Amino acid sequence: MASKRISRKRKAPAAAVSVEEIPTSSLAAVTQQITKDVTAAVLQELRRPTAPAASDSTASSVPVIPSSTAAADSEVQETEPLQTDRDSVMIRETDWQIPGPSSGSSPHANSDSRSFDTHQLFPVIGQLLKSSLAPSTRVVYDKALDVFHTFATLYSFDPFGTNVKNGHIALFIAYLFHQELSHSTISTYLSAIGYVHKLLHNSDPTNNFLVKKLIAGARRLNPTSDIRLPITxxxxxxxxxxxxxxxxxxxxxxxxxxxxxxxxxxxxxxxxxxxxxxxxxxxxxxxxxxxxxxxxxxxxxxxxxxxxxxxxxxxxxxxxxxxxxxxxxxxxxxxxxxxxxxxxxxxxxxxxxxxxxxxxxxxxxxxxxxxxxxxxxxxxxxxxxxxxxxxxxxxxxxxxxxxxxxxxxxxxxxxxxxxxxx
Structure with missing residues (x-):
C-alpha cells in the first residue's frame, strides 16, 4: 500500500507566510518549507480562541488539536511520483504543533503581543537551519540532492517522501558506483539524503545494515589513495x-x-x-x-x-x-x-x-x-x-x-x- 502524507493542496492558514516555489533538489527548499510549516502551525494556534477565565476548580488549558483531528481537517491523498523540479518538499503539519495558551490569559494579549513576538522569530528559523551547515557542506549537499532528485525522477519515486525504501537507496549506490564515484563521495551523498529526511521527520533510509555493506563493498572494489606529497x-x-x-x-x-x-x-x-x-x-x-x-x-x-x-x-x-x-x-x-x-x-x-x-x-x-x-x-x-x-x-x-x-x-x-x- 502506497504511503500517504498531507497533500500540497491542503488548506493553509490564511495568515501563513507564502514561500516562492523553488526546486525540490535544494537545501533552501527544505529550509523554507520547514519555516513555512512552522509558521502556519504557530499562526493557527495563535488564532485559536482562548477559553474564558474560570474558577480554580474548573480552570483548564486550551487543548492542543490531537493528531487525528488535525489529519481530519486536512485533505490527505496518496503521494504521486515526482513529476517536475517545481514540486515543494512537504512535511506533516502535526509535527510542528505548538502548545495552546494557558488558561486565564487574555485573548487580546495572546493575539497581539504573542503574534508580534512570534512574527519576529519566524525568519530566525530559516537562518538557524541554514547556519547549521558550513557553506562548503551546503554546496556539496545541494549537488548530492540534485543527483538524487534526477535518479528519483528516473525511477518514479518521491526522493523526500516517506516511501523511500532500502531498495531505492541500494540502487542509488549502485548508480553512483557505476558513475565511478569514490566510496567517500557516495557516503557524502547519502549523508545529504539522510540529513533532509531527518529534517522532514522521516525515518533515515540511509541508516541500515544493507547500505553500510554496500559502501564497504565500494571501498574494497575501488580503494582510493592520497597521492599528494608533503612539502618537506x-x-x-x-x-x-x-x-x-x-x-x-x-x-x-x-x-x-x-x-x-x-x-x-x-x-x-x-x-x-x-x-x-x-x-x-x-x-x-x-x-x-x-x-x-x-x-x-x-x-x-x-x-x-x-x-x-x-x-x-x-x-x-x-x-x-x-x-x-x-x-x-x-x-x-x-x-x-x-x-x-x-x-x-x-x-x-x-x-x-x-x-x-x-x-x-x-x-x-x-x-x-x-x-x-x-x-x-x-x-x-x-x-x-x-x-x-x-x-x-x-x-x-x-x-x-x-x-x-x-x-x-x-x-x-x-x-x-x-x-x-x-
Whole structure:
C-alpha cells in the first residue's frame, strides 16, 4: 500500500507566510518549507480562541488539536511520483504543533503581543537551519540532492517522501558506483539524503545494515589513495628561494615568501589564507600579532573560525623561526610592513584585494616547476601534510599534533608521511 502524507493542496492558514516555489533538489527548499510549516502551525494556534477565565476548580488549558483531528481537517491523498523540479518538499503539519495558551490569559494579549513576538522569530528559523551547515557542506549537499532528485525522477519515486525504501537507496549506490564515484563521495551523498529526511521527520533510509555493506563493498572494489606529497623542509627551502625568481613583482615575492612559510608553520588550510568557499574561515590581519625583539620574533595566530569548529571556540598557536633556513616569523613581519595596516584578510594583493586560491596554486606550481618537481603531486594541502609529518617525526604526541592542526579526531594520521626533513 502506497504511503500517504498531507497533500500540497491542503488548506493553509490564511495568515501563513507564502514561500516562492523553488526546486525540490535544494537545501533552501527544505529550509523554507520547514519555516513555512512552522509558521502556519504557530499562526493557527495563535488564532485559536482562548477559553474564558474560570474558577480554580474548573480552570483548564486550551487543548492542543490531537493528531487525528488535525489529519481530519486536512485533505490527505496518496503521494504521486515526482513529476517536475517545481514540486515543494512537504512535511506533516502535526509535527510542528505548538502548545495552546494557558488558561486565564487574555485573548487580546495572546493575539497581539504573542503574534508580534512570534512574527519576529519566524525568519530566525530559516537562518538557524541554514547556519547549521558550513557553506562548503551546503554546496556539496545541494549537488548530492540534485543527483538524487534526477535518479528519483528516473525511477518514479518521491526522493523526500516517506516511501523511500532500502531498495531505492541500494540502487542509488549502485548508480553512483557505476558513475565511478569514490566510496567517500557516495557516503557524502547519502549523508545529504539522510540529513533532509531527518529534517522532514522521516525515518533515515540511509541508516541500515544493507547500505553500510554496500559502501564497504565500494571501498574494497575501488580503494582510493592520497597521492599528494608533503612539502618537506627541504622542498620548502627550495620553493621559498624559487619565489624570488618566479614572482612577477617585488610585492608578490615578499608576499608569497611569507605565505609559504606561514602555511607550513601554522598548519594552515589553504582556505584560511586565501579567498575560498568559506570566507568566514579566512584569517584577518587582526588575528595576527608579531612579538619579540630582533633576535627572537614570535608570531601569535588566533583562528576565530575554522573547519569542524562546531563549538565556535577560538584557537591560538604560536611559531617562531621554524625549521627552514629563512625565519618564518621575520618573513611575515617583512610582509606586514609592505602590506600596510588596513583591515581585512591577512594576505592581500598590492591593490588590497584578497589573494585567491588560484593565485596561490599558480605561484606554487611555478616554483615547483622551477625546482624540477612534479607539480601534479603537490597541492596547497601539501604544506599541512608536511607540517603534520614533521611533527610526528620529531616525536610530538597525537594530542599535540591534533592541537597544532586543529583536528578533532585521529583523521590527521592519514596525512603522516615518512622522511619529511629531507
Amino acid at each position: 623542509v627541504g622542498v620548502l627551502n627550495n620553493i621559498v628561494q624559487a619565489v624570488k625568481l618566479t614572482a612577477n613583482s617585488v610585492y608578490c615575492k615578499i608576499m608569497f615568501h611569507a605565505m609559504f612559510l606561514f602555511a607550513f608553520n601554522a598548519f594552515a588550510r589553504i582556505g584560511e589564507i586565501t579567498l575560498a568557499a568559506s570566507p568566514e574561515n579566512n584569517l584577518q590581519l587582526s588575528d595576527i600579532a608579531v612579538e619579540g625583539d630582533k633576535s627572537h620574533k614570535e608570531v601569535h595566530v588566533t583562528f576565530q573560525s575554522f573547519k569542524h569548529n562546531t563549538n565556535c571556540s577560538r584557537h591560538r598557536i604560536m611559531f617562531g623561526h621554524g625549521p627552514t633556513r629563512i625565519s618564518a616569523s621575520q618573513s611575515l613581519e617583512e610582509y606586514l610592513q609592505v602590506r600596510g595596516k588596513g583591515s581585512g584578510p591577512l594576505f592581500v594583493n598590492s591593490d588590497n584585494s584578497p589573494v585567491t586560491r588560484s593565485q596561490f596554486d599558480t605561484q606554487l606550481h611555478a616554483c615547483l616547476k622551477f625546482c624540477k618537481l612534479d607539480s601534479t603531486r603537490y597541492k596547497g594541502h601539501s604544506f599541512r601534510i608536511g607540517a603534520a609529518s614533521l611533527a610526528a617525526e620529531q616525536g610530538y604526541s597525537d594530542a599535540k599534533i591534533c592541537a597544532l592542526g586543529r583536528w578533532k579526531s585521529s583523521a590527521f594520521r592519514k596525512y603522516i608521511r615518512a622522511n619529511t626533513v629531507a
